[in-house]
Amino acid sequence: xxxxxxxxxxxxxxxxxxxxxxxxxxxxxxxxxxxxxxxxxxxxxxxxxxxxxxxxxxxxxxxxxxxxxxxxxxxxxxxxxxxxxxxxxxxxxxxxxxxxxxxxxxxxxxxxxxxxxxxxxxxxxxxxxxxxxxxxxxxxxxxxxxxxxxxxxxxxxxxxxxxxxxxxxxxxxxxxxxxxxxxxxxxxxxxxxxxxxxxxxxxxxxxxxxxxxxxxxxxxxxxxxxxxxxxxxxxx
Numbered sequence: 001x002x003x004x005x006x007x008x009x010x011x012x013x014x015x016x017x018x019x020x021x022x023x024x025x026x027x028x029x030x031x032x033x034x035x036x037x038x039x040x041x042x043x044x045x046x047x048x049x050x051x052x053x054x055x056x057x058x059x060x061x062x063x064x065x066x067x068x069x070x071x072x073x074x075x076x077x078x079x080x081x082x083x084x085x086x087x088x089x090x091x092x093x094x095x096x097x098x099x100x101x102x103x104x105x106x107x108x109x110x111x112x113x114x115x116x117x118x119x120x121x122x123x124x125x126x127x128x129x130x131x132x133x134x135x136x137x138x139x140x141x142x143x144x145x146x147x148x149x150x151x152x153x154x155x156x157x158x159x160x161x162x163x164x165x166x167x168x169x170x171x172x173x174x175x176x177x178x179x180x181x182x183x184x185x186x187x188x189x190x191x192x193x194x195x196x197x198x199x200x201x202x203x204x205x206x207x208x209x210x211x212x213x214x215x216x217x218x219x220x221x222x223x224x225x226x227x228x229x230x231x232x233x234x235x236x
Contacts, residue, residue: 004066004119006031008133009057011041011049011073012141014203020044021144022053023137024060025160033133033160035060037152038140046206049141050076051105058112066117070134072125072206080109081120125206126223135163138206192216 009024023038037056041049050073061067071077079102087093087100088110094100123131125138139161144151151157196214201207202222208214214221 004068004117005061006068006070006133007057007061008070008123008131008137009050009053010071010125010134010137010141011046011051011053011076012138012145012206013044013046013049014145016201017043017045019145019148020046020049021141021146021148022049022056023140023144024053024057025133025136025140026057026061027133031133033136035153036136036140036157036160037150037154038144039150040144040148042148047073047075048102048105049145051079051102051109053137053141054080055105055109055112058109058118063112063116066119068119068121070121070123070131072123072134072138074122077120077122079106080113084110126208136160139163196221 005026007024007026009022011020011022013020020041020043021038022041023036025033025036028034037060039056041052050071054069054071054076057069058067084106086095087106092100092103092107100106123134125134140151142164143161151161193213193215196208196210196212200214200221202214203217203220206223208221208223212223214223
């Protein structure tokens with residue numbers, strides 16, 4: 001059995017830029033969430049949230065222990081696994097000669113990765129039966145962005161946050177019995193799920209691809225499972 005620690009990290013921004021947060025979760029030997037942490041970032045971009053989450057995760061793990069990091073951010077993963085060497089050679093400039101975005105975060109992560117065994121694994125976000133650790137990190141980061149409060153096992157949380165698609169909706173549970181289709185939310189024409197004709201960005205800060213199911217969330221379109229989070233954010 002491998003002694004490699006399995007973890008996931010994620011960031012979120014409500015508006016991109018907007019209220020932002022970060023989170024990480026570490027699994028035990030059986031793959032169950034064991035430790036997690038999240039925190040607020042004030043107003044920031046989703047990319048800042050993603051990079052901060054990775055930085056905080058690396059700071060929380062003993063550098064002598066092999067680590068597998070699961071992420072749903074192509075930007076953050078490529079920044080530290082593909083683009084970083086070229087940026088360093090170019091004096092922290094892009095191929096176009098522009099300063100590297102979020103340079104301080106990337107440099108901090110570069111220092112934390114030095115001489116340690118870290119594997120990165122991309123996991124798609126918001127997938128049915130997707131990676132459970134990523135789903136928890138995603139929800140914790142989203143909650144931190146909305147509430148602008150830190151949370152985690154070190155702060156007394158006994159359980160990690162439950163991803164939004166798994167959260168019970170009392171109104172629906174009372175109005176529909178087993179085998180019945182959930183009632184659609186109706187507000188000025190109702191809420192319906194369609195397949196995206198063009199790529200876009202959900203209010204949670206994550207992107208969606210052509211053909212992915214999306215739902216009207218307020219004045220924007222986004223992931224159906226983000227409906228509860230967006231509604232919660234509107235009340236804060």
